[in-house]
Amino acid sequence: MIWQLDIILLLLVVICAAAAITVKNLFSATVLFGAFSFLMCMLWTEMGAVDVAFTEAAVGAGVSTAFFIAAIFQTSRRSRD
Amino acid sequence: MIQRTANIIPRTIARILIPAIQVFGLYVIAHGHGSPGGGFQGGCILAASFILMTIAYGLEDTKRRFTENMNNILSSLGVFIYALTGWMCLLLGANFLDYSALSAILPADPVKARYLGMFIIEVGVGITVMAVMVSLFIDLVTGGKHGEGL
Numbered sequence: 707m708i709w710q711l712d713i714i715l716l717l718l719v720v721i722c723a724a725a726a727i728t729v730k731n732l733f734s735a736t737v738l739f740g741a742f743s744f745l746m747c748m749l750w751t752e753m754g755a756v757d758v759a760f761t762e763a764a765v766g767a768g769v770s771t772a773f774f775i776a777a778i779f780q781t782s783r784r785s786r787d
Numbered sequence: 788m789i790q791r792t793a794n795i796i797p798r799t800i801a802r803i804l805i806p807a808i809q810v811f812g813l814y815v816i817a818h819g820h821g822s823p824g825g826g827f828q829g830g831c832i833l834a835a836s837f838i839l840m841t842i843a844y845g846l847e848d849t850k851r852r853f854t855e856n857m858n859n860i861l862s863s864l865g866v867f868i869y870a871l872t873g874w875m876c877l878l879l880g881a882n883f884l885d886y887s888a889l890s891a892i893l894p895a896d897p898v899k900a901r902y903l904g905m906f907i908i909e910v911g912v913g914i915t916v917m918a919v920m921v922s923l924f925i926d927l928v929t930g931g932k933h934g935e936g937l
Contacts, residue, residue: 756823764831772838776927
């Protein structure tokens, strides 16, 4: 555990999460969510949970981003709320 | 439907990357019981290779290689392998998924049978996850109407 790295990663995770729910463009939100997943993956690795990090990288950053982009193609690009 | 991309660069890169991704997915499944990884992660990586194939080469080409029929068969085959291994243990007089009982039918001692049983489970999970992820992506990208949409 390196606490400096921990703080930087946690700060970036919080920024990515806040940005993903505030941004209006759904495509940007998806990309930010992918970045959030990747940062969470690095955080899991840093905490020693390599198996969880592997799952997060394969599912969160890889497949679910493709799923979200596929779902955005079926709807409008901008959120209306 | 997703069209085959006209640009040669994505198609060439996909052609180089897809076998490497699939070999890595198989590696993750095969080493899942001894190191990080496993059936779910390996299945997701294998599905990602098919998603890349769909994006680069179009839905029609992917469906010719990975047909809907094969998808249905594979997604139930994995569950079947998992359930069969579990029920074999029950039939041999142990608990559900108590792999050491498999030493009666596998050519191995109970410790080695545990190892092999875990490997069989991972293979089943990997096959099902791959097939279900690919069918989820095709359903999402075409809006449920295979071959139309987008």
